[in-house]
Amino acid sequence: SQQGEEDPQALSIQEGENATMNCSYKTSINNLQWYRQNSGRGLVHLILIRSNEREKHSGRLRVTLDTSKKSSSLLITASRAADTASYFCATNSNSGYALNFGKGTSLLVTP
Amino acid sequence: KAGVTQTPRYLIKTRGQQVTLSCSPISGHRSVSWYQQTPGQGLQFLFEYFSETQRNKGNFPGRFSGRQFSNSRSEMNVSTLELGDSALYLCASSLTAPNEKLFFGSGTQLSVL
Numbered sequence: 001s002q003q004g005e006e007d008p009q010a011l012s013i014q015e016g017e018n019a020t021m022n023c024s025y026k027t028s029i030n031n032l033q034w035y036r037q038n039s040g041r042g043l044v045h046l047i048l049i050r051s052n053e054r055e056k057h058s059g060r061l062r063v064t065l066d067t068s069k070k071s072s073s074l075l076i077t078a079s080r081a082a083d084t085a086s087y088f089c090a091t092n093s094n095s096g097y098a099l100n101f102g103k104g105t106s107l108l109v110t111p
Numbered sequence: 112k113a114g115v116t117q118t119p120r121y122l123i124k125t126r127g128q129q130v131t132l133s134c135s136p137i138s139g140h141r142s143v144s145w146y147q148q149t150p151g152q153g154l155q156f157l158f159e160y161f162s163e164t165q166r167n168k169g170n171f172p173g174r175f176s177g178r179q180f181s182n183s184r185s186e187m188n189v190s191t192l193e194l195g196d197s198a199l200y201l202c203a204s205s206l207t208a209p210n211e212k213l214f215f216g217s218g219t220q221l222s223v224l
Contacts, residue, residue: 030210031210031211033212033213035213035215040199040218040220041217041218042115042117042201042203042215042216042217042218043201043203043213043215044215045212045213045214048211048212088154090213092209092210097159097161097166097167097208097209097210098144098156098159098167098169098209099144099156099209099210099213100156101146101153101154102153103153104153
């Protein structure tokens with residue numbers, strides 16, 4: 001079952017702008033992860049934020065987590081054309097032995 | 112370290128046939144998960160294996176099965192293929208549990224005609 005839901009479904013920006021994607025989920029989590037997928041390829045792990053963390057940074061990425069609202073956001077600063085991809089949030093299932101992915105945000109960064 | 116390797120990369124089958132997909136995890140990783148990705152349904156969890164044992168299974172019919180070998184390599188099988196089985200099948204590995212960081216292969220693109 002899909003627990004995470006990303007918003008917006010699609011986002012188009014110009015190089016140099018910031019891109020913000022949101023993720024909402026339904027049940028309690030141990031951690032939340034963000035992945036990136038280039039067209040037709042496998043997913044690449046970007047960042048993991050644990051339930052007791054509120055913000056995490058990695059290079060041009062900034063992730064926030066609000067467990068009271070069951071939501072997370074991914075901010076990509078100073079976007080580049082190479083950032084064009086789909087971005088997914090993922091939360092652990094109740095069993096802990098599967099990740100539930102949302103349907104993703106498709107990001108297009110134009111030069 | 113080599114990444115997760117999935118073979119074949121592309122596969123074309125006809126309805127009613129069966130197919131076997133292969134996945135070699137990163138060396139030292141013992142957990143292997145499989146996902147089906149389609150434009151309409153997104154990423155759907157199929158199953159997860161650890162030390163040759165299936166620990167979790169998604170909501171798929173019995174035509175979908177898998178196994179893991181003692182060297183952690185995994186295979187998944189789909190019997191009696193249907194048109195709706197056309198999808199990108201992704202394998203992912205992790206050290207011990209998929210609720211930590213997953214490493215994905217490039218996937219097998221299956222087309223059922």
